[in-house]
Amino acid sequence: xxxxxxxxxxxxxxxxxxxxxxxxxxxxxxxxxxxxxxxxxxxxxxxxxxxxxxxxxxxxxxxxxxxxxxxxxxxxxxxxxxxxxxxxxxxxxxxxxxxxxxxxxxxxxxxxxxxxxxxxxxxxxxxxxxxxxxxxxxxxxxxxxxxxxxxxxxxxxxxxxxxxxxxxxxxxxxxxxxxxxxxxxxxxxxxxxxxxxxxxxxxxxxxxxxxxxxxxxxxxxxxxxxxxxxxxxxxxxxxxxxxxxxxxxxxxxxxxxx
Amino acid sequence: xxxxxxxxxxxxxxxxxxxxxxxxxxxxxxxxxxxxxxxxxxxxxxxxxxxxxxxxxxxxxxxxxxxxxxxxxxxxxxxxxxxxxxxxxxxxxxxxxxxxxxxxxxxxxxxxxxxxxxxxxxxxxxxxxxxxxxxxxxxxxxxxxxxxxxxxxxxxxxxxxxxxxxxxxxxxxxxxxxxxxxxxxxxxxxxxxxxxxxxxxxxxxxxxxxxxxxxxxxxxxxxxxxxxxxxxxxxxxxxxxxxxxxxxxxxxxxxxxxxxxxxxxxxxxxxxxxxxx
Amino acid sequence: xxxxxxxxxxxxxxxxxxxxxxxxxxxxxxxxxxxxxxxxxxxxxxxxxxxxxxxxxxxxxxxxxxxxxxxxxxxxxxxxxxxxxxxxxxxxxxxxxxxxxxxxxxxxxxxxxxxxxxxxxxxxxxxxxxxxxxxxxxxxxxxxxxxxxxxxxxxxxxxxxxxxxxxxxxxxxxxxxxxxxxxxxxxxxxxxxxxxxxxxxxxxxxxxxxxxxxxxxxxxxxxxxxxxxxxxxxxxxxxxxxxxxxxxxxxxxxxxxxxxxxx
Numbered sequence: 001x002x003x004x005x006x007x008x009x010x011x012x013x014x015x016x017x018x019x020x021x022x023x024x025x026x027x028x029x030x031x032x033x034x035x036x037x038x039x040x041x042x043x044x045x046x047x048x049x050x051x052x053x054x055x056x057x058x059x060x061x062x063x064x065x066x067x068x069x070x071x072x073x074x075x076x077x078x079x080x081x082x083x084x085x086x087x088x089x090x091x092x093x094x095x096x097x098x099x100x101x102x103x104x105x106x107x108x109x110x111x112x113x114x115x116x117x118x119x120x121x122x123x124x125x126x127x128x129x130x131x132x133x134x135x136x137x138x139x140x141x142x143x144x145x146x147x148x149x150x151x152x153x154x155x156x157x158x159x160x161x162x163x164x165x166x167x168x169x170x171x172x173x174x175x176x177x178x179x180x181x182x183x184x185x186x187x188x189x190x191x192x193x194x195x196x197x198x199x200x201x202x203x204x205x206x207x208x209x210x211x212x213x214x215x216x217x218x219x220x221x222x223x224x225x226x227x228x229x230x231x232x233x234x235x236x237x238x239x240x241x242x243x244x245x246x247x248x249x250x251x252x253x254x255x256x257x258x
Numbered sequence: 259x260x261x262x263x264x265x266x267x268x269x270x271x272x273x274x275x276x277x278x279x280x281x282x283x284x285x286x287x288x289x290x291x292x293x294x295x296x297x298x299x300x301x302x303x304x305x306x307x308x309x310x311x312x313x314x315x316x317x318x319x320x321x322x323x324x325x326x327x328x329x330x331x332x333x334x335x336x337x338x339x340x341x342x343x344x345x346x347x348x349x350x351x352x353x354x355x356x357x358x359x360x361x362x363x364x365x366x367x368x369x370x371x372x373x374x375x376x377x378x379x380x381x382x383x384x385x386x387x388x389x390x391x392x393x394x395x396x397x398x399x400x401x402x403x404x405x406x407x408x409x410x411x412x413x414x415x416x417x418x419x420x421x422x423x424x425x426x427x428x429x430x431x432x433x434x435x436x437x438x439x440x441x442x443x444x445x446x447x448x449x450x451x452x453x454x455x456x457x458x459x460x461x462x463x464x465x466x467x468x469x470x471x472x473x474x475x476x477x478x479x480x481x482x483x484x485x486x487x488x489x490x491x492x493x494x495x496x497x498x499x500x501x502x503x504x505x506x507x508x509x510x511x512x513x514x515x516x517x518x519x520x521x522x523x524x525x526x527x528x529x530x531x532x533x534x535x
Numbered sequence: 536x537x538x539x540x541x542x543x544x545x546x547x548x549x550x551x552x553x554x555x556x557x558x559x560x561x562x563x564x565x566x567x568x569x570x571x572x573x574x575x576x577x578x579x580x581x582x583x584x585x586x587x588x589x590x591x592x593x594x595x596x597x598x599x600x601x602x603x604x605x606x607x608x609x610x611x612x613x614x615x616x617x618x619x620x621x622x623x624x625x626x627x628x629x630x631x632x633x634x635x636x637x638x639x640x641x642x643x644x645x646x647x648x649x650x651x652x653x654x655x656x657x658x659x660x661x662x663x664x665x666x667x668x669x670x671x672x673x674x675x676x677x678x679x680x681x682x683x684x685x686x687x688x689x690x691x692x693x694x695x696x697x698x699x700x701x702x703x704x705x706x707x708x709x710x711x712x713x714x715x716x717x718x719x720x721x722x723x724x725x726x727x728x729x730x731x732x733x734x735x736x737x738x739x740x741x742x743x744x745x746x747x748x749x750x751x752x753x754x755x756x757x758x759x760x761x762x763x764x765x766x767x768x769x770x771x772x773x774x775x776x777x778x779x780x781x782x783x784x785x786x787x788x789x790x791x792x793x794x795x796x797x798x
Contacts, residue, residue: 014637015637015639015640018642019640019644023645043663044664097554097555097558098558101555101559101562102559102562111735111780111781111784112777112780112781113735113739113742113776113777113780115743116739116743116746116754116757116773116776116777117773118746119746119758119760120769120770120773122761123583123761123764123766124579124583195651198653199651199653200653202653202656203653203655203656203743206655206656206658207655207743207746207747214653214656217656226663229660230660233656233657233660236652236653236656237652237656240651240653241649241652244648245648321704321705322704322705339707340705340706340707342707344705345705346701346702348698348701348702348705351696351698352699352701352702354699354702354717354720356720356721356723357720365706365716366706369706369708369712369716
C-alpha cells in the first residue's frame with residue numbers, strides 16, 4: 001500500500017469513532033446530569049441503572065422465550081407473505097387484465113395504515129397470537145406482491161429468448177427461467193415485507209398487551225418498573241436492528257454479482 | 259492593435275501558480291508555475307489539450323480552489339475565495355431548473371439585496387443583450403442547450419463583474435450554434451468593454467474571439483506561449499474564412515499538436531500499466 | 536405499472552367502459568355482495584361483519600355529528616404538529632448530513648438502522664416526559680417521522696447537481712441563501728417524498744398512541760367503539776380514516792407532482 005493509501009485507511013475509522021464517541025459522551029453526560037439531580041431520576045433513570053437492570057430483565061422476565069415467541073410470529077407471518085405474496089405476484093403477472101385493474105390497489109395497501117385496524121382484528125381473532133400474525137401479514141403482503149411482479153416483468157429479454165431457442169413449454173419457461181431470474185427481486189420484496197411485519201408485530205404486541213417482546217415492554221411500563229422498561233425498549237430496538245442487518249446481509253448473499 | 263502591456267492596465271495578475279493533487283497513483287502537478295497578466299478590456303483565451311490543467315486554473319482564478327501555491331490578484335487584492343470582481347460561467351448546464359429565465363438572471367441581484375423592481379429592470383437588460391427577450395417567463399427545461407447557456411451568461415453578466423471568466427461554455431453545443439453564440443459574446447464584450455478570460459480547447463473559437471491567446475503545455479501545465487491575435491475588430495464569425503485567421507489557427511495547432519500527442523501517449527501508457535498490474 | 540399488449544378477453548359491449556374498469560367494478564361488486572351474504576349468514580358472531588345498511592347508518596351518524604369533527608380536529612392537529620416539528624428537524628439534520636461526507640459516515644448509519652424500528656414502544660417514555668395529553672402523542676409522531684424525513688433529505692442533498700452549488704459559491708451566497716435558494720428548491724422531489732413517508736408514519740404513530748391512552752381524537756373513538764362492541768361504528772370510522780390517509784398521501788404526492796412541469 002502506498003503512503004497515501006495507508007494514510008487514507010487510517011482516516012476511515014475516524015467517522016465511526018466520532019459516531020460511537022458521541023453516543024458514549026451523550027450517555028456519560030446524561031448519567032452525570034441525573035446523578036447531580038438536574039434531571040429527575042424518576043422520569044429518566046440513570047443509564048447505569050438501566051444497564052444494571054438488563055440482567056434482571058433478561059432472567060426474570062423470560063426474555064429468551066419471549067424473543068422466540070415474537071420470532072415465531074414473524075416466522076409465520078413471513079411464510080404467509082411469501083406464499084401468498086409470490087402467488088399473488090405470479091397471478092398478476094399471468095393475467096395482465098387483473099394486473100391492470102388491481103396493481104394500484106395493491107400499492108395503496110402498502111401506503112395504508114393497516115395496523116390502525118388492530119381493534120378490528122381483535123374482534124375477529126381475539127386477543128391472541130393470530131391477531132398479531134394477521135396484522136403482520138396484511139401489512140407486509142403488498143411489497144412481496146409488487147416485487148414479485150416487478151421481478152417477473154423485468155426478466156431480461158435475452159433469457160426468454162434462450163428458453164424459446166430450446167423450445168421450452170410455457171410452464172417450463174416460467175419455472176426454469178423466469179422464476180429463478182426473478183428470485184433476487186422477490187427476495188427484496190420479502191425482506192421489505194419482513195421488516196414491515198416485525199415493526200407491526202412488535203407494535204401490536206405492545207398495544208394489545210399480548211405476545212413476546214412488545215408485551216414485555218407494556219408489562220414493565222404498567223408495573224412502573226422504569227429502568228426495566230427502558231432496558232426492555234433498548235433490547236427490542238437492538239433485536240430490530242440486528243434483524244434488519246441480518247436481512248441485508250442475506251439479500252447481498254443471495255444476489256449474484258452484477 | 260493594442261499597445262504593449264503596461265502594469266497599470268493590468269486588472270488580473272497571476273504569479274507562479276502551482277496546483278498539485280493527491281490521486282490514487284500519487285501526487286500530480288496540474289499547473290506548474292503559471293504566470294500571466296490580463297489587461298483591462300481585453301479578451302484573453304487560455305488554450306491547451308485535455309489534461310493541461312486549464313480547469314484547475316479556472317477554479318483557482320474563480321476562487322473555488324484555494325489549495326494552491328502562488329497568487330492571483332484582482333485589482334491589487336489577492337484571491338482567497340470567489341471574488342466579487344469575477345463572474346464565472348461554467349461548462350455544464352448551470353441554470354436553476356426551478357426558476358424562470360428572468361428569475362435565474364435575477365439571482366445574483368437577489369443575493370445583494372437589490373429591490374424587486376430594480377432587479378427586474380436590470381435582468382431584462384441583460385436578457386435582451388443575450389438575445390432572449392420574449393423568453394423571460396419560460397423555464398430552462400423549455401429551452402435549447404444554447405439558450406440555456408445564454409441564460410447562464412446573462413445571469414453572470416447581471417452581477418456586472420470586472421472580469422468574465424468562462425470555462426468552455428460552448429463545449430456541449432454543436433459547431434454552428436457555437437459560432438453564432440461566439441458572435442453574441444463578442445458583441446457583448448465589445449459593447450460592455452468587458453474583460454474576458456476564456457478557457458477552451460477549441461482553436462477556432464479562441465482565435466475568433468481573443469486579443470491574446472495563452473497556450474498551455476500538457477501536464478504539468480506551464481505557459482508554452484502567448485500569441486497576440488492581430489485581427490481587426492469588430493469581429494464576427496465571418497472572419498473564420500480569412501487567410502490571416504487560418505494562419506493563426508495553424509500556428510497554434512502546431513504548438514498544441516505536440517502537447518496533445520504527449521497527452522495521448524501518456525493516456526495509452528496509463529491504460530497499459532493499469533491492465534498490466 | 537408494466538405496459539401490456541393486447542387484451543385477451545372479449546370486447547365489452549359498451550365502448551365507453553374499458554375492460555379494466557369493468558373488472559374493477561366486478562371485483563368491488565363481488566366483494567360487497569360477499570360481505571353482505573356473510574353478514575346475514577350467521578356464521579360469524581353477530582356484528583363481526585355487519586350489514587352494509589348498518590355500516591351506512593353508522594357512517595351517517597358519524598359524519599353528521601359535530602363530535603366526530605372535534606375529535607378529527609384533535610388528531611389532525613397532533614399530526615400536523617408532529618409533522619412540523621419532526622419535518623423541520625429532520626430536514627435540518629438531513630441537510631447537514633447530506634452536505635458533509637464525514638458527518639454522514641459518522642451519524643447516518645444510526646438513522647438508517649434505527650429508522651425501521653417500532654416507535655410505538657417508546658410511548659410509555661413519552662407519557663412520562665410529556666404527560667397523558669396531546670404532548671405525548673405529538674412526541675411519538677415526531678419520533679416516527681423524523682427518520683424518513685432526515686434520510687430522504689440527506690439522500691436528496693447528495694443528488695443535487697454539483698454545478699448548482701458552484702454557481703452559488705461563485706456568487707458568494709451565504710449559508711442561509713445557499714440553503715433557501717439552492718439546496719431546498721433543488722431537493723423538492725426528495726423532500727416531498729420524505730414528507731409523504733413522514734406523514735404516513737406520523738399518522739400511524741399518533742393514532743396508535745391515541746388508541747393506547749387518550750380521551751380525545753380518532754384513535755380514542757376507535758378503541759371506544761371496540762370496548763362497547765359497536766362494530767358498525769368502528770367499521771365506519773376505519774373506512775373514513777383509510778380514505779383520509781390515502782387521500783392525504785395522494786395530495787402530498789400531487790403537490791410534489793406539480794413541480795415536475797419545470798424539469
